[in-house]
Each structure stands twice: as C-alpha cells, then as structure tokens.
Amino acid sequence: MAVDYRAPNINARRLGRHFRQIREALRLSYDEAAEVVGCEVTWLIRLETGFEQVTPDQVRLTLDRYEVPQHRIRTVLLDLATRQAGPPWLAGHAGRIKALVRDLLTLESESPVIHTYGILVLPELVRTEAYARMCLEYQVPGVDVDREWDLLDNRQRHRPGGRRRVLDVILDETAITRPAPRPEVMRDQLAHLITLSEDARATVRVIPMSVGAHAGLEGAFDVMEFPHLDDRVSTVHGALGIDLAYGDLTGTWRLLEKVALPPPASRAMIREAMEDLAGTG
Numbered sequence: 001m002a003v004d005y006r007a008p009n010i011n012a013r014r015l016g017r018h019f020r021q022i023r024e025a026l027r028l029s030y031d032e033a034a035e036v037v038g039c040e041v042t043w044l045i046r047l048e049t050g051f052e053q054v055t056p057d058q059v060r061l062t063l064d065r066y067e068v069p070q071h072r073i074r075t076v077l078l079d080l081a082t083r084q085a086g087p088p089w090l091a092g093h094a095g096r097i098k099a100l101v102r103d104l105l106t107l108e109s110e111s112p113v114i115h116t117y118g119i120l121v122l123p124e125l126v127r128t129e130a131y132a133r134m135c136l137e138y139q140v141p142g143v144d145v146d147r148e149w150d151l152l153d154n155r156q157r158h159r160p161g162g163r164r165r166v167l168d169v170i171l172d173e174t175a176i177t178r179p180a181p182r183p184e185v186m187r188d189q190l191a192h193l194i195t196l197s198e199d200a201r202a203t204v205r206v207i208p209m210s211v212g213a214h215a216g217l218e219g220a221f222d223v224m225e226f227p228h229l230d231d232r233v234s235t236v237h238g239a240l241g242i243d244l245a246y247g248d249l250t251g252t253w254r255l256l257e258k259v260a261l262p263p264p265a266s267r268a269m270i271r272e273a274m275e276d277l278a279g280t281g
Contacts, residue, residue, distance in 0.1 A: 010103040010233070010244075013050035015059070015080040018073065020048040022066055037065045056081045076227075089154040093147070104242055105155065107233050111224035112160045115253050118220050119172035122189065124237070125156055125222075126169055126196060126204075131189040134182055139239075161227070167202045170256050171266075172216060173209045176273045183277050190274045197267050205260035206269050215255035223249050 023033045023044075034041045039062075046052035047062075054062075059081040063074055086094075086106035094102055108114070116123040121135055132152055136145045159165065176193070180186035197204035207214060220237040234245035261269065 009050070009099065010107055011080050012053065014231075015054070015077060016048040016050040016052075018077055018080075019062065022063075022068060022073075023048070026066060033066075037062055054081055087154075087158060089158070090151075093151050096147075100244065101242055104233075104235055104244060105151075107224060108155065108222075108235075109158050110160055111165065111226055111233075112163065113166045113168070113225040115168040115170075115223040115225075115250075116220075117170045117172075117216055117222070117253065117256060118175045119216055120174050120178060121220075122171065122175050122193075123169065123220060123222070124152055125167060126193065127152065127156075128185075128189050128192045129153070130182075130185045134180070134185050138181065164201050167196070169196070169202065169204045170216070170253070170260050171204070171206050172214075173206055173269070176206065176270055177276075187274055187277045190270050190277070193270050194267060194274075197263060197270070203263055204266055204270075205257075205263060206266040207256060207260045208269065211259045214259050215252045221245060221249050221252070223253050 023030075026033070028036065030041045030044055034044050037044065043052060047054060056078050059077050060074075063077065068074060086102065087109045090102065090105055090109070097105075114125065116125055118126075121139075122131065124132070127135070129149060132149055133145050136143050136148050140148075176190060193204055196202045207216065222235045222237075224233045224235070226232070232248050232250055234247070234249035236243050236245045236249075260266070
C-alpha cells in the first residue's frame, strides 16, 4: 500500500482534532467508533489525523452517527470541511507559495479577530501599498513586488464571513521611529496608522523604548481568533516569512498589553513621529 507522506493542511488537522475529542468524549475505541460510524478503522484514523479530505456530507453523517446534537460545534466542523481550499483569491498564488504558507493564510482569512504585533517594521496587515512595496524591495531582493502586493492587498481587504475583521495592533516604538529609506512613504504610513487607530474596529498601541526589555523582543507575531472556538492559532514573522508558532502566544500578547501605552497616548506618539519626519525627504 502506498504511503502518503504529505502533511495535512491546518484546517484538516483542526477538523480531525475535534473529531478525536468527540470520540474520546464518547469513550469509544477506534474499533468501536468505526462500527458506530460505519467506516473502516483506517479511514477514521486518517480523519482524526487530518490526512482524509472529507466532504461536508461525510462530516454531517459522522456527526449524526455519533449522535452529536445541534450545537455550534456542528457548524464549526461543517465550516472547516467547506473551507479547506481557502478563499478564491488565494488560488492564484497557491502554485508559488509553500503549502504551510497557504494553510496559514487560509486560517488568517477565516479569523474575524487578529492580534498583530510588530517590531522594527510594521505588521503586514496595517501596511500601505507604498510602505509594503518599499519593505519588499529592501527585504526580499528579486521578489515579484506586484504579485506580493496583490496577495497582501487581498489579505487586507478580505472580510471573514462578510464582515470587516477586528484588528488589535501593538507596535514596538522602533517600528514607527526607525529611519526609512523614503521618509515620505513613512509619513504616509504613519498617517494611515492614525486613521486606523480612530476606527471602531481597530486598536493601535505602542510600546515606548523607555520600557526597556519586554516580551516582544524576539520578533513579530500574530494571534488569530476564530468564531465558536476557544482555540487560537499563533504565527511568527521572520526573515524567512510567516511560520506557525510552537504554541499559543496569547500569554505573550497579554504581557505586551501591560507595557503598551493606551490608544490616545499611542496616537500622540505616532503623531510626534510624523512631525519628526516633516522636514525630511
């Protein structure tokens, strides 16, 4: 029998984890569960480990066989089975990005609340086009800037479930004061941050350098929340791009919240950084 060495995508793993929890809550062995569901044990194992690409109908039937009542978990699992491929705009980029990146961007597209932290440079989801292009040109030599911006633009404009997402932003002061090769681009970016900070669906806070050492010095990261689920997914951003964090970084985020300035004081700091750039460029 051929062995499939391909790693399952993240949504399939999430789906499988929930099915495993249901089976364990029912105190069923694999053999007993397979008899209840009416399937092979190997199919059930592949489902729980994320290697079985199941349809919504298969998910619905399995839930029925487990006698799972009408509850939000049914909606969540059916949604996971439906959305495994990601949003339509991601399809045009799937052939040139790693499978893990595709999976993480699929998860991002489903998250209505994202906590994003930036140090040295601003987080991708709050970048203006000019700032994003500047970063790409200097950070990733030889990259197709137009295609990368198209991907980022779609990520920023995407509305999970048809609604604008909530952005919770924390910045190390270096992200707004670090000298930029094009001061006029940085001024416009800071103006965009101020506008964003005044939006009811966004919060922007800054950690001043006077704080000294803090929990965010290791690098930028995001914490994504999902509807009807208590679990979160954390990603980290580095020189090699986006990656899955080893664990939930919510605790790190809360430590950053303790040392960040409140939104009004943060807005004042961003305005001050803009004024410092007024005579440059």
